[in-house]
Amino acid sequence: MCSTDVCADDVCWICLAGDESGPLERPCRCPRSVHLSCLGRWQLQQAGRSEEQRCRFCACVLPPLEDSLLPPHLAPVAAAVTPYMAVVYQGEHFKIPVRPGLEGMAEFRARVKCLFGLPHDSDFQVSFECAAPTSGEKLTLRGMGCFNAAASCAAISAAKRAAGEDGGFEWSEAQQQQQQQQQQQQQQVVAQ
Ligand SMILES: [Zn+2]
Ligand SMILES: [Zn+2]
Structure with missing residues (x-):
């Protein structure tokens, strides 16, 4: 396991892939990165629980599910x-x-x-x-x-x-x- 911020920056905490499969973002205050689409899938699994809308570690409000899961070209x-x-x-x-x-x-x-x-x-x-x-x-x-x-x-x-x-x-x-x-x-x- 990797415990440094430098390492945490390199991969998505959910799928463990890097930015070759999409930009990595930090949607909350936690020192870890994620693909928004991975976060959206995780939020969907948490549907109805508080983790759907807030990070369970830092309590920041997460991006809305429809934004994280909507393919960007479909936004319009x-x-x-x-x-x-x-x-x-x-x-x-x-x-x-x-x-x-x-x-x-x-x-x-x-x-x-x-x-x-x-x-x-x-x-x-x-x-x-x-x-x-x-x-x-x-x-x-x-x-x-x-x-x-x-x-x-x-x-x-x-x-x-x-x-x-x-x-x-x-x-x-x-x-x-x-x-x-x-x-x-x-x-x-x-x-x-
Ligand atoms: Zn990912
Ligand atoms: Zn957080």
């Missing part, structure tokens, strides 16, 4: 398209426009409650299905805490499709399951 496309999530509720499908971030999450909650006539103070359970931006694999993210990660994936998938690139798995084939328990509605949300 991403700015111009609206991502959607398909919500399945009691067998019916609805499309809801989304945007990442706290305000986006508040809008999403409000839209879902309005659409399904849920009381304002009700809580609902949700799981998100999205395509992992780097591999296109299907991911299931559980809980409203994962909204930001899911909306970021939706934004990246939407940009890829608008640019004619593969945006991930075929949404229409996504399986939906839902259970309704006494006071809890379970919704399946598919990022579009």
Whole structure:
């Protein structure tokens, strides 16, 4: 193991490759370098936990997931398209426009409650299905805490499709399951 700053500068702490596979950055105060795309993949694995948004060592706010995972050439496309999530509720499908971030999450909650006539103070359970931006694999993210990660994936998938690139798995084939328990509605949300 290497313990000097000089060494830490040379490689990405996640993939251990150097800057031959992309620029190395220091997104927080820690003395270590990372490829932003590697950091984004790691943040996605931490979806819903505080490590998704802050470095667990120095507590600095990390770059937003949609920035670290969005291929740079798609940035102009991403700015111009609206991502959607398909919500399945009691067998019916609805499309809801989304945007990442706290305000986006508040809008999403409000839209879902309005659409399904849920009381304002009700809580609902949700799981998100999205395509992992780097591999296109299907991911299931559980809980409203994962909204930001899911909306970021939706934004990246939407940009890829608008640019004619593969945006991930075929949404229409996504399986939906839902259970309704006494006071809890379970919704399946598919990022579009
Ligand atoms: Zn890396
Ligand atoms: Zn740090």
